[in-house]
Amino acid sequence: MRATSQTVGGEIRTPRERARAQTIADIIRLGRQHLAEHGAAALSLRAVARDLGVVSSAVYRYVGSRDELLTLLLVDAYNDLGDTVDAAVGSVPAEESRGRFAALARAVRGWALREPARYGLLFGSPVPGYQAPAERTTAPGTRVVNSLVEILNAAHRAGRLAERGPSSLPVPLAADLEAIRRELNVEVPDALLARGTLVWTSLFGAVSFEVFGQYGAGTFSAPDELFEHHIAVLADLAGL
Amino acid sequence: MRATSQTVGGEIRTPRERARAQTIADIIRLGRQHLAEHGAAALSLRAVARDLGVVSSAVYRYVGSRDELLTLLLVDAYNDLGDTVDAAVGSVPAEESRGRFAALARAVRGWALREPARYGLLFGSPVPGYQAPAERTTAPGTRVVNSLVEILNAAHRAGRLAERGPSSLPVPLAADLEAIRRELNVEVPDALLARGTLVWTSLFGAVSFEVFGQYGAGTFSAPDELFEHHIAVLADLAGL
DNA sequence: CAAAGTCAAGAGCAGTGCTCTCAATTGTTG
DNA sequence: CAACAATTGAGAGCACTGCTCTTGACTTTG
Numbered sequence: 001m002r003a004t005s006q007t008v009g010g011e012i013r014t015p016r017e018r019a020r021a022q023t024i025a026d027i028i029r030l031g032r033q034h035l036a037e038h039g040a041a042a043l044s045l046r047a048v049a050r051d052l053g054v055v056s057s058a059v060y061r062y063v064g065s066r067d068e069l070l071t072l073l074l075v076d077a078y079n080d081l082g083d084t085v086d087a088a089v090g091s092v093p094a095e096e097s098r099g100r101f102a103a104l105a106r107a108v109r110g111w112a113l114r115e116p117a118r119y120g121l122l123f124g125s126p127v128p129g130y131q132a133p134a135e136r137t138t139a140p141g142t143r144v145v146n147s148l149v150e151i152l153n154a155a156h157r158a159g160r161l162a163e164r165g166p167s168s169l170p171v172p173l174a175a176d177l178e179a180i181r182r183e184l185n186v187e188v189p190d191a192l193l194a195r196g197t198l199v200w201t202s203l204f205g206a207v208s209f210e211v212f213g214q215y216g217a218g219t220f221s222a223p224d225e226l227f228e229h230h231i232a233v234l235a236d237l238a239g240l
Numbered sequence: 241m242r243a244t245s246q247t248v249g250g251e252i253r254t255p256r257e258r259a260r261a262q263t264i265a266d267i268i269r270l271g272r273q274h275l276a277e278h279g280a281a282a283l284s285l286r287a288v289a290r291d292l293g294v295v296s297s298a299v300y301r302y303v304g305s306r307d308e309l310l311t312l313l314l315v316d317a318y319n320d321l322g323d324t325v326d327a328a329v330g331s332v333p334a335e336e337s338r339g340r341f342a343a344l345a346r347a348v349r350g351w352a353l354r355e356p357a358r359y360g361l362l363f364g365s366p367v368p369g370y371q372a373p374a375e376r377t378t379a380p381g382t383r384v385v386n387s388l389v390e391i392l393n394a395a396h397r398a399g400r401l402a403e404r405g406p407s408s409l410p411v412p413l414a415a416d417l418e419a420i421r422r423e424l425n426v427e428v429p430d431a432l433l434a435r436g437t438l439v440w441t442s443l444f445g446a447v448s449f450e451v452f453g454q455y456g457a458g459t460f461s462a463p464d465e466l467f468e469h470h471i472a473v474l475a476d477l478a479g480l
Numbered sequence: 481c482a483a484a485g486t487c488a489a490g491a492g493c494a495g496t497g498c499t500c501t502c503a504a505t506t507g508t509t510g
Numbered sequence: 511c512a513a514c515a516a517t518t519g520a521g522a523g524c525a526c527t528g529c530t531c532t533t534g535a536c537t538t539t540g
Contacts, residue, residue: 016507016517039368041281046496057499058519066497117368125364126452128279128357138456172462173469180459198446198470204454205445206438212366214444216378219420222412229413230438237477256486256538284527297530298488306528 024062026052031073032118040121041128045069067130070121074132075140077118082143084111089147097155098240104147105203105231112211119211123204145200146184152196153186155240162239164191192239199238206230264302264312266292271313272358280361281368285309307370310361314372315380317358322383324351329387337395338480344387345443345471352451359451363444385440386424392436393426395480402479404431432479439478446470 030051034043045066049056063069088107092099112119121127122141155161169177169190177193180186188196209215210223220226270291274283285306289296303309328347332339352359361367362381395401409417409430417433420426428436449455450463460466 014507020517040365042368044496045498055520056497057521060498061518117365120365123365123448123452123454125280125357125360128282134457142456169469170462170465173465176460176462176466194466194469195473197466198442198473201445201449201454201470202438202442203445205441205443205448208363208445208448209441212363214363214441216382217374220416222410222416225410225413226416226434226437229409229434230441233435233438233477237473254538260486285529286527295489296528297490300529301487 020062023052027059027062027069028072028076031069032076035073035121036115036117039117040070040124043070043073070127070130071133071136073118074121074137077115077122078137078140078143080115080118081108081111081122082140082147085144085147089151094154095158097151097158097160098235100151100154101148101235101238101240102231104144104151105227105234108144108203109207109210109227112207116211119207123208124212148200149184149186149188149196151240152188152192152238153184156186156188156192160240161188161192163189164195164237164239166191169194196238199234202230202234202237260302263292267299267302267309268312268316271309272316275313275361276355276357279357280310280364283310283313310367310370311373311376313358314361314377317355317362318377318380318383320355320358321348321351321362322380322387325384325387329391334394335398337391337398337400338475340391340394341388341475341478341480342471344384344391345467345474348384348443349447349450349467352447356451359447363448364452388440389424389426389428389436391480392428392432392478393424396426396428396432400480401428401432403429404435404477404479406431409434436478439474442470442474442477 027048030048031043033051034047043066045059045063046056048069049059052059063072085104085107088103089100092103094100112123152161168174173194174190177190180193181188186193206227210227267288270288271283273291274287283306285299285303286296288309289299292299303312325344325347328343329340332343334340352363392401408414413434414430417430420433421428426433446467450467
């Protein structure tokens, strides 16, 4: 098989390529539907083919394998979440770091509750036998955490990030944090960066518990208020 | 592992029941192996039957359906985790609440890293089409959080739980917390109970990120130190 | 000893991912 | 415009899945 759609930079030239791109887009759209309705592990290429009005083998002309479709949907979901978060964060003035953080958190939770199956694909147990190709998923997969780090860094630059925690951390951990600081080009000190990591994972922990139904059924009748409480505490924790 | 068969009180009388209970135990053991190796969604009754040296339909004499086997494994895993946590917490003197909390957290993480697939079954995305029967899973499923609440309550009783947070919370949230307090028979005040909830979900958020590989590959070369840091911050957060 | 209860095996149904071949359509090019 | 080649869809087929049903054999019990 040659250049599976030889558009070098993304432009579509020949009508064949147009049709091909359109078919792939349709497959992703239908796959997204199936994913949302039946979950990741139940995603079936044959079912997508049926909805597309085509025999199953024909779909293999476009996606190659079920895993590749999963990758497509993974990237699609990461970007959808990323767009949602970016929009929410962007709607709050850059100086209001705490507000930006709250917007980020609410956006993540809102998206997760709206799209539980896709959220599960991104942050739930890995699909058995499937390994996401790093070169295609890392970039979209780091958008949220990048946004969070950006908020922390902006607050730090403005001198509005409270100092928290011990001034020095265990050497190996400090080394990891230094690498992160270099990679993301930020200047947040160790203690706050470590706390930021905890805030990050805590946010997704709280959301996951709610989305995956880990709270006992009916334990929290006011999940919104609980989450707002968590946002406030986590913002404090981060130093915002 | 107790009498998973239909012996009313748990006692096994006839040799038939003995054999039956033994077979079910074998099925659970093999199921646990498959679960650990291939993950929850890939758990196959036929494969278990093969390992048992028996044709697939024969297994249905004992478990009824794939979902029931999943429930059996779910309860099995919850209890395994619960036992691990109880043992770890119990090895620290009752007065050392902070130490008990640290032991609980380390036990959860250790078990999760040792048994990633089983952890995924418990705390990952729900298996599509499978709904855990509450009457059989709630009791074993709440052991860890019960242990955590117990630690908080003991510290509170001893007057060693620092006061944190606002004195009053939104009404609906306060009502939920009151219900929890009644249900679990504890006396921890609202603000600390709410924070305890956050600490609880945060713990599993941190563990899930590590187990599910959400940190970029190679981002943290010192995950132990990172987790110890998290423990310390979360213990502070809880008021321990 | 015979009836009742239990069990494993096998066939079969509907579904899955995936591969291969073959014919037809379609776009490009001489 | 016609011939060629690339692309596509259909269909058959393989090995697998969960699950059901029937059949024959076995074990326990009355």
